Amino acid sequence: MDEALHERMRDAIRDVPPGRVSTYGDIAARVGAPSPRMVGAMLAEDGHDLPWHRILRANGTPAPHIAHEQLARLRAEGVLADGQRVDLRKYRWQPES
Structure with a gap:
């Protein structure tokens, strides 16, 4: 993964405010990543902070x-989750573009 894409993913994740959620696909689409899995891989390797x-x-x-x-x-x-599922209609963050 190129460094610019890596940093765009980090910035997009950092932008999600407390009390809101986003999906791997939302982040991938926002930064132009080819796959939501790439977002997950980046988080696993470099997302601790x-x-x-x-x-x-x-x-x-x-x-x-x-x-x-x-x-x-x-x-x-x-x-709040219903069991293990968060209601994305209620908590999904939609950034202002």
Whole structure:
């Protein structure tokens, strides 16, 4: 991945405000990444200092291996899940373009 795309992804994730969520696909589309999986890979490798917990799968669920911590962090910001699913209609962040 080129450095400019990497930094655009980091910036886009950093922009998601507390109490809101975005999806891997939203971030990919916003920065011109070829795949939402690329966003997930970047977060896994270099996302420890980002609000990674605000990024969900397209169906509003967290990745299984981080679900407990992710949902707890979101709950602390006022984002409530129904079971393991966050209502994207209610909490999805739509940046002003």
